[in-house]
Amino acid sequence: MRVTVIGCAGSFPGPDSPASCYLLEAEGFRLVMDFGNGALGVLQRFAGLYDVDAICLSHLHADHCVDLGAYWVARQYAPTGPRPPIPVYGPPGTAGRIAGLGGEGTEAVLARFAFGDLAPGTFEIGPFRITADHVNHPVETFGFRLEHDGWRLAYSADTGESDALVRLAEGADLLLCEASFLDRPDNRPNLHLTARQAAQHASRAGVGQLVLTHLVPWNDRERTLAEATGAYHGPLMLAHSGLVLAPGAPPAGPGTPPSAGR
Numbered sequence: 001m002r003v004t005v006i007g008c009a010g011s012f013p014g015p016d017s018p019a020s021c022y023l024l025e026a027e028g029f030r031l032v033m034d035f036g037n038g039a040l041g042v043l044q045r046f047a048g049l050y051d052v053d054a055i056c057l058s059h060l061h062a063d064h065c066v067d068l069g070a071y072w073v074a075r076q077y078a079p080t081g082p083r084p085p086i087p088v089y090g091p092p093g094t095a096g097r098i099a100g101l102g103g104e105g106t107e108a109v110l111a112r113f114a115f116g117d118l119a120p121g122t123f124e125i126g127p128f129r130i131t132a133d134h135v136n137h138p139v140e141t142f143g144f145r146l147e148h149d150g151w152r153l154a155y156s157a158d159t160g161e162s163d164a165l166v167r168l169a170e171g172a173d174l175l176l177c178e179a180s181f182l183d184r185p186d187n188r189p190n191l192h193l194t195a196r197q198a199a200q201h202a203s204r205a206g207v208g209q210l211v212l213t214h215l216v217p218w219n220d221r222e223r224t225l226a227e228a229t230g231a232y233h234g235p236l237m238l239a240h241s242g243l244v245l246a247p248g249a250p251p252a253g254p255g256t257p258p259s260a261g262r
């Protein structure tokens with residue numbers, strides 16, 4: 001399995017990254033996990049426009065799903081004719097949400113995407129074994145554990161503090177965990193994690209590596225990293241668009257991408 005961070009900006013796109021989107025590849029199968037604002041553009045640097053085999057959406061907040069509307073346009077109006085439907089997994093209501101983005105109605109969207117409702121449990125998408133469970137966010141939101149060939153990845157999606165996330169991440173090789181907030185006394189509960197809370201979840205789950213994501217552009221990246229350090233003692237880094245994570249690769253250091261110092 002190889003994971004490419006397409007977008008890791010939290011809640012809206014930043015100057016260096018689209019909003020949430022991850023490309024998971026194994027055995028030639030390409031799964032796009034979340035499809036936030038701006039993701040379709042950067043995705044094309046890493047996969048052909050029509051090489052996506054399935055899509056999975058953690059929840060229906062705009063920064064996790066709206067570029068699926070743009071992708072519908074690309075599949076509907078392909079120069080060689082409309083492309084066949086591909087599976088899209090998401091919370092109940094996903095088809096209506098995506099139809100609302102395009103203005104051409106639900107039937108048009110259903111012609112290009114075969115929607116499947118997520119529910120807590122374990123299932124397969126292509127070569128991936130996926131366990132989904134509800135995490136702690138104001139709308140129905142799924143966190144995931146994805147396994148392939150012995151490698152285990154957990155993805156928090158958007159969540160406040162969550163025992164379900166710890167269960168999903170138990171013993172995982174890598175936790176891709178949101179860290180939207182910095183330590184402040186007035187952070188809204190049951191919405192997002194601070195970097196420190198993300199690190200605490202990683203420690204409780206005993207994961208092998210922690211990558212912080214859903215990084216809000218107005219937060220200082222170095223402070224985000226500093227607040228996580230100390231609450232998790234394994235390899236720790238911040239995500240950036242274009243980051244590739246794969247089993248066997250040495251744990252990446254805490255570096256910041258060259259263009260992301262602002």
Ligand SMILES: [Zn+2]
Nearest residue numbers: 059061137158
């Ligand atoms: Zn959200």
